[in-house]
Amino acid sequence: MNLDGVFIFVGLTPSTDYLRNLLETDESGHIKTDINLQTSEKGIFAAGDIRANSASQLISSAGDGATAAINAKKYISKGKMS
Numbered sequence: 445m446n447l448d449g450v451f452i453f454v455g456l457t458p459s460t461d462y463l464r465n466l467l468e469t470d471e472s473g474h475i476k477t478d479i480n481l482q483t484s485e486k487g488i489f490a491a492g493d494i495r496a497n498s499a500s501q502l503i504s505s506a507g508d509g510a511t512a513a514i515n516a517k518k519y520i521s522k523g524k525m526s
């Protein structure tokens with residue numbers, strides 16, 4: 445087939461099998477977080493498409509990254525979230 449380009453659809457299933465004994469996920473394998481993007485394991489944060497209920501857009505994933513980073517810094521400084 446003579447084509448100018450190809451977009452390969454690799455699917456939307458998150459590769460989180462290796463985390464399932466550590467972090468709580470939903471049925472599809474997306475990692476559950478609270479409003480601070482902290483996972484079920486204190487001190488571990490999740491951001492972007494891998495997160496349960498993510499809007500799965502570039503801008504929301506970037507925002508998640510900033511939120512998770514700020515909260516991770518708070519956690520490291522205080523040893524807790526609040």
Ligand SMILES: Cc1cc2nc3c(=O)[nH]c(=O)nc-3n(C[C@H](O)[C@H](O)[C@H](O)COP(=O)(O)OP(=O)(O)OC[C@H]3O[C@@H](n4cnc5c(N)ncnc54)[C@H](O)[C@@H]3O)c2cc1C
Pocket residue numbers: 459491492493494499500501502503505
């Ligand atoms: C076909 C398609 C079209 C899209 N179009 C749009 C659009 O028009 N507008 C828009 O806003 N959004 C669009 N999106 C969604 C957007 O691409 C995602 O929301 C965004 O890329 C998510 O960013 P992320 O950093 O969470 O995840 P990703 O961009 O998926 O980055 C995750 C990275 O982690 C790496 N990784 C995975 N597992 C491991 C591991 N165990 N160790 C180390 N690295 C690992 C992956 O290789 C990848 O590089 C589109 C998505 C697809 C698939």
